[in-house]
Amino acid sequence: MLGLALILPLMLAGCGKKPPPAAPPRPVVAVAATADGQAPGLSLPGQIAARYSTPLSFRVAGKIVERKVRLGDVVKPGQILARLDPADLAKNLAAARAQLDAAQHQFDYARQQLERDQAQSRENLIAPAQMEQTRNAYAAALAQRDQAAQQAALAGDQVNYATLAADHAGVITAEQADTGQNVAAGQAVYNLVWSGELDAISDVPESALASVARGQRATITAGALPGRRFAARVREIAPAADAQSRTYRVKLGIESPPPELRLGMTADVAFAAPDSAPSATFTLPSTALFHDGQDPALWVVRPGDDTLELRRVQVGRYGERTVTVTAGLQPGERVMWQGVHTVSAGEKVRVVAPLHPEDFAR
Structure with missing residues (x-):
């Protein structure tokens, strides 16, 4: 009985202890969201x-012997920019013209022979087989003459290709070859940026x-x-x-x-903002942006019990110090602006206004 008498007062004393006081709500900087006047563009x-930008090159190979423009020069259509050594090309042209003269002589002889044989054939003075041979020789001479004429024309074009001219008006923005350098056909010498x-x-x-x-x-x-x-x-x-x-x-x-x-x-x-842009957007300081997994999110203070809710949102634009929220937020909802990495969902908070809100809105 004596032990029970000693324990009973202790039990009654233990029942009389008060629970520890609840922690005060955490003060957080939060501001009511205000919709922008219009949807911003990107x-x-x-x-x-x-x-337009064109690399300029010679259409034939050779050695550059002259350059008339430099980096940054403004050029006009048809202006001469550079030249190749024309010696080899001139020799090719002379050889092609000589072949053309020989082919033309062969053609003239075959034509005259055809005219004589045709006259003799009408008098039945030559055999039909000989007439066929004459016609064949004439056709071959004509083909050789035409081929030599095309070769001479090509050699003449190649001589002209030794001169590089501007196709359009513009500015020289790059130099890839210099005087004395051997360049291949199609190798860039200049880069021309068109004007206009x-x-x-x-x-x-x-x-x-x-x-x-x-x-x-x-x-x-x-x-x-x-x-x-x-x-x-x-x-x-x-x-x-x-x-x-x-x-x-x-x-x-x-x-x-x-x-x-x-x-x-x-x-x-x-x-410009597209026609399908959302009508209500919110510009918030970048310090308010948090994340929920891989998605952007904001801490929103619930109006009833002043507890924090992590809300996923869509961001339409990331500025230098601001973000533009296009979905997930309603006008008037209180959004936490600072300390987003120090709170947790469901935490009870006490909203305080920022000292200098203009510093966050810039």
Whole structure:
């Protein structure tokens, strides 16, 4: 009885202990999502390039004896750019013309012989077999004369091919051979970029390829020409991705490019929003973006109990410091802006406003 009397007060004392107080809600920076005024288009870096670029080469082999233009020179159609040593080609032309003269002499003799034999055949002075031989000799002489004439014409063209002329107006952007060098037929000597039409070239990631289509309008801005905007239109989309970057090259034709827009300038390509673009999009700071597996996600504060919910979303554009959410979020929902890697789903939080919200929205 004495032991029971001692244990009973201890048990009663143990039942009177209070549970430990619950941890206070974690303060988090969250802001109500506000829909953008309009759906933004895709914006990607690019560069200015010529629409047409041609490697210039001689159509015959030889030794370069003269070059008349250099890197960066502006050329006109028909302008002489370089010459080959014409000595060997001139000898080939002389030999071809000599063969043509011989073939022409043989043809004239065969024609005269045919005329004599035809006159004698009408008088039955020669046998039919001899007449057939004369006709055969005439046909062979005619074929040899025509072949020699074509060979002489080809040799004459090759002499002309020893002079390299520009086919179009443009700018020399590369030199692949120099004076004194022996070049093969078709070996590039210069690279000519045609003047006039310019393109803006941009590499589009596969995640944004669906928002680009042929004929789509875009606006080009060049860093070297601040405040200037140039209209463009998508004219070509690569059918396959680049093996290394896994991006698709898109070429946009620039409408009426000014002379100040130079080749190789860096540019920003702002694609117009397609008609199928979502009507409600949200621009959030990049610090708000989290992930759920392989998908982008946001931490959303539930309105009833102020607990965190991890919400998968679709991102239409990744900016320098912002992301544009196109699906998965509703206006007015509170989105966590900071510390997304320090919380967990279902955690109770206390929402506080950012001290300087403009620093996150830039």
